[in-house]
Amino acid sequence: MSLTEHPHPASCPVSRSGFSRRSFLTRLGLVSATAAVGMTAACSDTGSGDTAGDATGDAADPVVAFDGVHQAGIETPVQANNSTVAFTLRDGVDATGIQRLLRIWTGDARRLCAGETALADLEPELSADPARLTITCGFGRGLFRAAGIDDRAPDWLEPLPAFTGDQLDARWGDRDLVLQICGDDRTTVSHALRVLVRGGADYARPSWTQEGFLDVPVGEDGTPGTSRNLFGFKDGTVNPRTDAEFAEQVWIGTEATDPAHVDGTCLIIRRVAFDMPLWEAADRPTREVAMGRTIVEGAPLTGTEEFDEPDLDAIGADGLPVIDQHSHIALATVHDGDERQRMLRRGYNYDLPVSASSADGLVDADLIALSDTGLIFTCFQPDPRNAFIPVQRRLSEGDRLNEWITHTGSAVFFVPPGTADGEYWGQALFA
Amino acid sequence: MSLTEHPHPASCPVSRSGFSRRSFLTRLGLVSATAAVGMTAACSDTGSGDTAGDATGDAADPVVAFDGVHQAGIETPVQANNSTVAFTLRDGVDATGIQRLLRIWTGDARRLCAGETALADLEPELSADPARLTITCGFGRGLFRAAGIDDRAPDWLEPLPAFTGDQLDARWGDRDLVLQICGDDRTTVSHALRVLVRGGADYARPSWTQEGFLDVPVGEDGTPGTSRNLFGFKDGTVNPRTDAEFAEQVWIGTEATDPAHVDGTCLIIRRVAFDMPLWEAADRPTREVAMGRTIVEGAPLTGTEEFDEPDLDAIGADGLPVIDQHSHIALATVHDGDERQRMLRRGYNYDLPVSASSADGLVDADLIALSDTGLIFTCFQPDPRNAFIPVQRRLSEGDRLNEWITHTGSAVFFVPPGTADGEYWGQALFA
Known part of the structure; x- marks a missing residue:
């Protein structure tokens, strides 16, 4: 949808508009005595009381369920905005401190996503409309070490191997924890x-x-369509959509070495810089x-519709493959019939x-040739050794798109399973 | 509205969804031969052909009219995102070059806002859905000088006087030109x-x-409601809403010294940093x-509803004014009956x-105490000497909010009148 074309959901939903917000805040005990005067009973039974949809649910429902078998923000149809923040544990924070942190964060995240007031939050009006807010937590290897449970980390939880062409900046690298905060309203996400x-x-x-969009x-x-990246292409066409596909391509599943991993997943965040001036020099057929x-x-060049299956063997009238062997899709697709190479892409x-991210000295430089544009490539899979790593190895060596893109950041996280009400993220790991 | 609660506009509007985009792009001649197969005639008469709303129009209409007596993006109800960019003319660019620039920009802006393809734009899909895109152009004094028409600049077009407490960074200061780009879709705005x-x-x-939201x-x-700033307050309650109010409070009008100014306005952009940690230490009654x-x-503390008129003379049971004399609204409101002190506030x-706007050295510093948060205070008025300047002088000297805010940027622009089809911004100034 475009942001201006959402179907109107049930009447009197949670919103920042007059009556619905007012009734909503009334239930939270936030309406001041003066403000309560003039209230009407209209809609007083709706608002966020609105039972939450499921994680894969209705794009028009402002509340995405926080608790569930899996964390929200993965199956959830993409929202317009994403602020993903990686954290470093403070010196000396051990298992007890980590558990306290996770308890605080999980509780506040649960409240925020429901449009309720987080602890010690004096500006709850800023997120009274969750606008499909999801908050997804991941753990880096450092968290397992600091907690003294390194033996419970997934084997694959380590920095990714080097790939051809990488120009990684440690500034976007592996950290102890990550929070992926997504939503349709930037004020809510910021708050x-x-x-x-x-x-x-x-x-x-x-x-x-x-920070992405x-x-x-x-x-x-x-139904949700496929968003476009800043090269202008739809991105995410081959993503899993059914529960069965998510079970195969995203969730760790019962083959996990640790039962606390089963409903979790592996999150990889690669920062990919786009060379826009060079891209703009390429015509559309080249692209x-x-x-x-x-x-x-x-659509694949052998088809007409987005979801048509590419025919990588098709030969054109000129005797050449219709889909170039070094095209992005030819290399990114499953090879050797290994279906484990599928994954969920959820990039922003x-x-x-340039002026805000640069030193003052650049203000008078020629900024036209510069841009700080690209893709926060984000993917989820059960085990990166079977998915991202082999796929990225092929891409890094042969993808025609490499002429225009450079990987500048790389981080890997274990995303623990979803929570039941009252539980905190990763609780089973500390049992 | 919340972004998830837009009423659905007319059927088959411009959007990034399948059929409507496809028919839209067909008319632009952009559908490739393969993609055209499978097209249907559904909706082929709608899309952006959708006659544009007026500038003050329906929030659900994805097209805001570009041409008109006044530029769009001023009366237009606020959109979710704003990228405002100030430009410096290259050395040696004179009246001829400036006219060329304005002709290029106005033409491209007109096309982009209609969801049409800008010149030399190879990624038109990225803005096929305008999502209420508006592009508003302003001129700094430097443009008038470079064009050799300094005598046609409004008298007030010069750097604002210093105010108490200002900590201005030239990085956010006066420049030759500005483009305010607002829209509900960040991809469209970015493109x-x-x-x-x-x-x-x-x-x-x-x-x-x-960059704001x-x-x-x-x-x-x-009807549009009032957005909140990051202190949690509604911001813009006293804005003009009727044509008559806009005529008095925003447009320069027939008292202009130059007929080319009449339907223009003065744009002021002040960057205002919020001290969030200090704010978070203040309780809600203090705020x-x-x-x-x-x-x-x-609502004013003497009322119950947002649009109640404040009673600045009201005395409480404790014998003190109900609205403190040094409160923000007591100082920001019209003083001495001078109605010229009203203006349109359209801040973001x-x-x-912090990590992205800081040097690498800060990565391991204690970032908790830091934030780079605030308000891009933006206002429009006929003459800042009668509006922003006297109001800001009072505020800078006495506003209780000064404990938490600091003005760090200041820029003033003349916003030329709107255009007729085929005209460029400020054309009358070069006649």
């Missing part, structure tokens, strides 16, 4: 981030923030050959003002 | 910015970018006294990741 940073301040400090298309039938898909539809575009 | 920076590259280079509330009746309004409703929140 949630502030509440969590402050709430965890005694235990962890933010080390990097990657997406268009959020919706089809005529209300389509490099990608292996059409720009408008996102970034586009930072 | 429009890129197209305009590139299109004007031979004539001007970006010097600063201020707002919640976009809408009442049950579909309400400092503001003079309630947090939940935004900013909240930059």
Whole structure:
């Protein structure tokens, strides 16, 4: 959908508009005596009381369920905004401190996502409308070490191997913890981030923030469409969509070495810089050959519709493969029939003002040739050794898109399973 | 409204969804041969052909009219995102070059806001859904000088006087030109910015970018509500809303010294840093006294509803004024019956990741005490000498909020009148 074209949900939903917010805040005990005068009973039974949808649910429901078998923010259809923040544990924080931190964060995240007031939050109006807020937590290897439970970390939880062409900046690298905060309203996302940073301040400090956005298309039938990256291509066409596909391609599952991993997943965040001036020098046919898909539809060059299966063996009238062997899709797709190479891609575009991210000295430089634009490539899978690593190895060596992209950041996290009400993230690991 | 609660506009609007985008791009001649197969005729008569609303129009209409008596993006109800970019003219660019630049920019802006393809734009899909995109252009004094028409600049077009407490950074200061790009979709805004920076590259280079966001509330009746700043208060309650109010408080009008100014306005952009840690140490009653309004409703402390008129003379049971004389609203309101002190406030929140806007050296510093949060205070008025300057003088000297805020940037621009189809911004100044 475009942000201006959401179907109107049930009447009197949670919103920042007059009556619905007022009734909502009344239930939270936040309406001042003066404000309560003039209230009407309209809609007083709706608002966030609205039983939460499921994680994969209705894009029009402002509340995405926080608790569940899996954490929200993974199956959830993409929201318009994403602030992902990695944290470093403070010196001396041990298992007890980590558990306290996770208890504080999980409780506050649960409240924020429901449109309720987080602990010690004096500005609850800023997130009264959750606008599909999700907060997803991941653990780096450092957390397991600091907690003295390194033996309970997944084997794969270590820095990714080097790939050809990587120009990694440690500034976007592995950290002890990560929070992926996504939502359709930037004020809500900003406020949630502030509440969590402050709430965890005694235990962890933010080390990097990657801030991204997406268009959020919706089809005529209300189903989510595929967002575009800043090269103009649809991104995420081959993602899993059914529960069975998520079970195979995302959740660790019962083959886990530790039962506390079963409903978790592996989160990889790669910062990928786009060379926009060079891209802008490439014409549309060149771009389509490099990608292996059409720009408008996102169809494979052997098809007409986005979800048509690519035919990598098709030969054109010129005797050449229709889909170039070094196109992005030819290399990114499953090879050797190994279905474990599938994964969920849930990346976000970034586009930072050069003037704000640069030293003052750059203000008068020629900024036209510069841009700080790209993709916060984010993927989820059961085990990166079977998915991201082999796929990225192929891409790093042969992808035609490499002419225009550079990987500048790399981080891996274990995402613990979802929670039941009252539980905290990763609780089973500390049992 | 919340972004998830827009009423659905007319059927088959411009969007990034399948059929409507496809038919839209077909008319632009952008559908590739393969993609065209499988097209249906559904909705082929709608899309952006959708006659544009007026500038003050329906929040659900994805197209805000570009041409008109006044530029769009001023009366337009606020959109969720704003990238405002100030430019410096390249050395040697004179009246001819400036006219070329304005012709290029106006043409591209007109196309982008209609969801059409800008010149030399190879990624038109990224802004196919305008999502209420508006692009508003302002001129600094430097443009008038470079064009050799300094005598046609408004008298007031010069740096603002110093105010008590200012800690101005030239990085956010006066420049030759400014583009305020607002819209509900960040991909569209990002792409429009890129197209305009590139299109004007031979004539001007970006010097600063201020990137902001707002919640976009809408009442049950579909009228826009008042967004909140990151202190949690509604911001903009006393704004003009009727044409008559805009005529008095925003447009320069027939008293202009130059007929080319009549339908223009003065744009002031002040960057205002919020001290969040200190704010978070203040309780809600303290905040309400400092503001003079309630947090939940935004009502004056002498009233119950947001739009109640404040009673600055009211005395409470304790013998003290109900609205403190040094509260923000007591000082910001019209004094001495001088109605010229009214203006349109159209500011945006900013909240930059500290890690991204800081040197690497800060990564391990204690970031908790830091934040880079505040308000891109933006206002429009006929003449700042009658509006912003006297009001800000009072505020800078006495506003209780000064304990938590610091002005760090200041820039003033003349916003030329709106355009007719085919005209460029400020054309009458070059006649």
